[in-house]
Amino acid sequence: MVAVVNYLYPPAQFRHTHLQTHYKRTADMTHILILNGPNLNLLGTRQPETYGTITLSDIESMCAREAGQLGVTFEFEQSNHEGALIDHIHDTKAQGIILNAGAYTHTSIAIMDALSSVNKPVLELHLSNVYQREDFRQHSYISKVAFAMICGLGASGYPIAMRAMSEHLAL
Numbered sequence: 001m002v003a004v005v006n007y008l009y010p011p012a013q014f015r016h017t018h019l020q021t022h023y024k025r026t027a028d029m030t031h032i033l034i035l036n037g038p039n040l041n042l043l044g045t046r047q048p049e050t051y052g053t054i055t056l057s058d059i060e061s062m063c064a065r066e067a068g069q070l071g072v073t074f075e076f077e078q079s080n081h082e083g084a085l086i087d088h089i090h091d092t093k094a095q096g097i098i099l100n101a102g103a104y105t106h107t108s109i110a111i112m113d114a115l116s117s118v119n120k121p122v123l124e125l126h127l128s129n130v131y132q133r134e135d136f137r138q139h140s141y142i143s144k145v146a147f148a149m150i151c152g153l154g155a156s157g158y159p160i161a162m163r164a165m166s167e168h169l170a171l
């Protein structure tokens with residue numbers, strides 16, 4: 001079973017009942033892809049000592065609140081499959097990509113190549129401080145193509161990453 005969360009969230013001021021207005025406004029707005037890799041669908045259900053008690057759905061809600069504050073829209077996706085993550089990277093219309101690639105961070109040349117191919121700013125994100133953990137977590141293929149990396153802030157890293165991406169895209 002593949003859990004996929006897909007959410008385009010316009011900020012409150014743009015949530016009109018008139019659909020045309022809605023689409024016209026969102027087309028002009030900064031759009032961010034927040035992409036989550038393998039096992040992150042388990043957040044809040046197992047290993048709370050490492051990954052906390054907040055679920056991925058809670059994190060998506062935090063991102064929706066932040067999007068409203070920043071005046072951006074976003075897609076929120078999760079997949080346990082490397083190819084599906086690559087398809088999201090290829091297909092997104094987003095201007096910037098926030099990626100928690102999970103364990104693929106440390107193994108996937110294919111995801112790194114996909115990120116290079118789309119030529120969009122990438123912000124690498126991790127819940128845990130990977131540098132306090134096992135040696136194998138201290139190498140990242142994503143860092144080679146990311147303009148920044150945030151780790152160790154838990155779920156709070158997500159809205160912080162959105163703000164950083166939004167500011168980066170405005171430069």
Ligand code: CA2
Nearest residue numbers: 039042043046047051102103126127128
């Ligand atoms: O700290 C992070 O965000 C990681 O990307 C999480 C990955 C790990 O392989 C990376 O080294 C660092 C693992 C995600 C697994 O998530 C789970 C959540 C709850 C229960 C089990 C796994």
